[in-house]
Amino acid sequence: MKKIDGQTVVLEKNAEKIFNTLSDFRNFEHFIPEKVENWLIEGNTCSFTISGIGTISVKVTALQESHTITYSSLQSPVNFELRFLLTPIKETQTEVDISVYSDANPMVLMMLKHPIRNFMQMIADKASEVSDKFIL
Numbered sequence: 001m002k003k004i005d006g007q008t009v010v011l012e013k014n015a016e017k018i019f020n021t022l023s024d025f026r027n028f029e030h031f032i033p034e035k036v037e038n039w040l041i042e043g044n045t046c047s048f049t050i051s052g053i054g055t056i057s058v059k060v061t062a063l064q065e066s067h068t069i070t071y072s073s074l075q076s077p078v079n080f081e082l083r084f085l086l087t088p089i090k091e092t093q094t095e096v097d098i099s100v101y102s103d104a105n106p107m108v109l110m111m112l113k114h115p116i117r118n119f120m121q122m123i124a125d126k127a128s129e130v131s132d133k134f135i136l
Contacts (some may be wrong), residue, residue: 001081002109004116006099007124015086015094016066022084023060023069033122045074053077053115078104078112098123 011018021027025046032039038049047057054077061081062070069084085097098120102109 001101001103002106004100004102004109004113006097006117006120008095008097009124009128010089010093010095011127012093014092015088018086018094018096019063019066019069023063025060031123031126033119033126035119035122047075050119053119058082078102078108080104096124096127 022031025041025044028041028046029039032048035051036048037051038047038055040047044060045057047055049055055075056073057075058071059074060069061072062068067086069086071082073080080100080102083097083099083101085099087095087097089095100116100120102112104112
Protein backbone atom coordinates (compact mmCIF):
# COMPACT_ATOMS: atom_id res chain seq x y z
CA MET A 1 0.00 0.00 0.00
CA LYS A 2 1.17 3.51 -0.76
CA LYS A 3 1.24 6.07 2.03
CA ILE A 4 -0.42 9.41 1.54
CA ASP A 5 1.45 11.64 3.95
CA GLY A 6 -0.93 12.98 6.47
CA GLN A 7 -1.06 15.49 9.24
CA THR A 8 0.60 15.62 12.61
CA VAL A 9 -0.93 17.30 15.61
CA VAL A 10 0.33 17.62 19.18
CA LEU A 11 -2.38 17.17 21.80
CA GLU A 12 -1.96 18.11 25.45
CA LYS A 13 -3.21 14.71 26.56
CA ASN A 14 -1.80 11.38 27.70
CA ALA A 15 -1.33 8.81 24.86
CA GLU A 16 -3.46 6.22 26.68
CA LYS A 17 -6.40 8.63 26.95
CA ILE A 18 -6.15 9.56 23.26
CA PHE A 19 -5.94 5.87 22.32
CA ASN A 20 -9.02 5.00 24.39
CA THR A 21 -10.97 7.85 22.82
CA LEU A 22 -9.98 7.20 19.20
CA SER A 23 -10.44 3.43 19.38
CA ASP A 24 -14.17 3.80 20.10
CA PHE A 25 -16.30 5.18 17.25
CA ARG A 26 -18.87 6.48 19.74
CA ASN A 27 -16.37 9.24 20.60
CA PHE A 28 -15.87 10.28 16.98
CA GLU A 29 -18.94 12.47 16.74
CA HIS A 30 -16.87 15.16 18.50
CA PHE A 31 -13.98 14.89 16.02
CA ILE A 32 -15.62 14.47 12.65
CA PRO A 33 -15.46 17.48 10.33
CA GLU A 34 -18.60 19.33 9.32
CA LYS A 35 -18.40 17.92 5.76
CA VAL A 36 -19.11 14.43 7.13
CA GLU A 37 -22.80 13.50 7.04
CA ASN A 38 -24.94 10.44 7.80
CA TRP A 39 -22.68 9.23 10.62
CA LEU A 40 -23.73 5.69 11.70
CA ILE A 41 -22.02 3.38 14.20
CA GLU A 42 -22.44 -0.38 14.57
CA GLY A 43 -19.95 -1.86 17.04
CA ASN A 44 -16.44 -1.51 15.65
CA THR A 45 -17.64 -0.27 12.25
CA CYS A 46 -19.00 3.05 11.09
CA SER A 47 -20.26 4.57 7.87
CA PHE A 48 -20.54 8.15 6.71
CA THR A 49 -20.84 10.32 3.63
CA ILE A 50 -18.28 12.92 2.57
CA SER A 51 -19.44 15.52 0.08
CA GLY A 52 -17.62 15.05 -3.22
CA ILE A 53 -16.27 11.59 -2.28
CA GLY A 54 -19.29 9.43 -1.43
CA THR A 55 -20.30 6.93 1.23
CA ILE A 56 -17.53 5.24 3.18
CA SER A 57 -17.64 2.40 5.71
CA VAL A 58 -14.67 1.58 7.92
CA LYS A 59 -13.83 -0.95 10.59
CA VAL A 60 -11.28 -0.95 13.40
CA THR A 61 -8.82 -3.60 12.21
CA ALA A 62 -5.74 -3.16 14.39
CA LEU A 63 -5.08 -1.79 17.84
CA GLN A 64 -1.66 -1.56 19.50
CA GLU A 65 -2.28 -0.37 23.05
CA SER A 66 -1.60 3.36 23.44
CA HIS A 67 0.35 3.41 20.16
CA THR A 68 -1.49 2.68 16.89
CA ILE A 69 -5.09 2.55 15.69
CA THR A 70 -5.85 1.29 12.17
CA TYR A 71 -9.19 1.59 10.42
CA SER A 72 -9.72 -0.26 7.12
CA SER A 73 -12.28 0.54 4.46
CA LEU A 74 -15.19 -1.83 3.97
CA GLN A 75 -17.04 0.32 1.45
CA SER A 76 -15.29 3.13 -0.37
CA PRO A 77 -14.47 4.36 -3.87
CA VAL A 78 -10.93 2.99 -3.17
CA ASN A 79 -9.53 0.59 -0.57
CA PHE A 80 -7.63 2.38 2.18
CA GLU A 81 -6.38 2.27 5.75
CA LEU A 82 -6.52 5.26 8.06
CA ARG A 83 -3.84 5.08 10.76
CA PHE A 84 -3.31 7.08 13.91
CA LEU A 85 0.21 6.74 15.32
CA LEU A 86 0.55 8.04 18.90
CA THR A 87 3.98 9.11 20.15
CA PRO A 88 4.23 10.34 23.74
CA ILE A 89 6.29 13.51 24.09
CA LYS A 90 5.67 13.99 27.81
CA GLU A 91 3.29 12.37 30.28
CA THR A 92 0.54 14.79 29.26
CA GLN A 93 1.55 15.56 25.66
CA THR A 94 1.26 13.27 22.62
CA GLU A 95 2.08 13.63 18.95
CA VAL A 96 -0.63 12.15 16.74
CA ASP A 97 0.34 11.29 13.16
CA ILE A 98 -2.63 10.74 10.86
CA SER A 99 -1.91 8.89 7.61
CA VAL A 100 -3.80 7.11 4.86
CA TYR A 101 -2.53 4.07 2.97
CA SER A 102 -4.12 2.85 -0.25
CA ASP A 103 -3.53 0.26 -2.95
CA ALA A 104 -5.31 2.33 -5.62
CA ASN A 105 -3.51 2.80 -8.90
CA PRO A 106 -1.17 5.83 -9.15
CA MET A 107 -3.55 7.85 -11.34
CA VAL A 108 -6.42 7.46 -8.88
CA LEU A 109 -4.12 8.27 -5.95
CA MET A 110 -2.97 11.43 -7.70
CA MET A 111 -6.60 12.55 -8.11
CA LEU A 112 -7.52 11.67 -4.50
CA LYS A 113 -4.38 12.95 -2.78
CA HIS A 114 -5.63 16.52 -2.31
CA PRO A 115 -9.12 15.62 -0.96
CA ILE A 116 -7.62 12.98 1.35
CA ARG A 117 -5.03 15.43 2.69
CA ASN A 118 -7.77 18.00 3.24
CA PHE A 119 -9.82 15.41 5.14
CA MET A 120 -6.83 14.50 7.34
CA GLN A 121 -6.18 18.19 8.01
CA MET A 122 -9.82 18.64 9.06
CA ILE A 123 -9.50 15.70 11.48
CA ALA A 124 -6.26 17.13 12.92
CA ASP A 125 -7.78 20.60 13.30
CA LYS A 126 -10.92 19.25 14.94
CA ALA A 127 -8.90 17.05 17.32
CA SER A 128 -6.85 20.08 18.41
CA GLU A 129 -9.99 22.14 18.83
CA VAL A 130 -11.98 19.70 20.97
CA SER A 131 -9.37 17.56 22.74
CA ASP A 132 -9.65 19.44 26.04
CA LYS A 133 -13.39 18.76 26.21
CA PHE A 134 -13.72 15.23 24.88
CA ILE A 135 -10.51 13.32 25.59
CA LEU A 136 -10.91 12.56 29.28
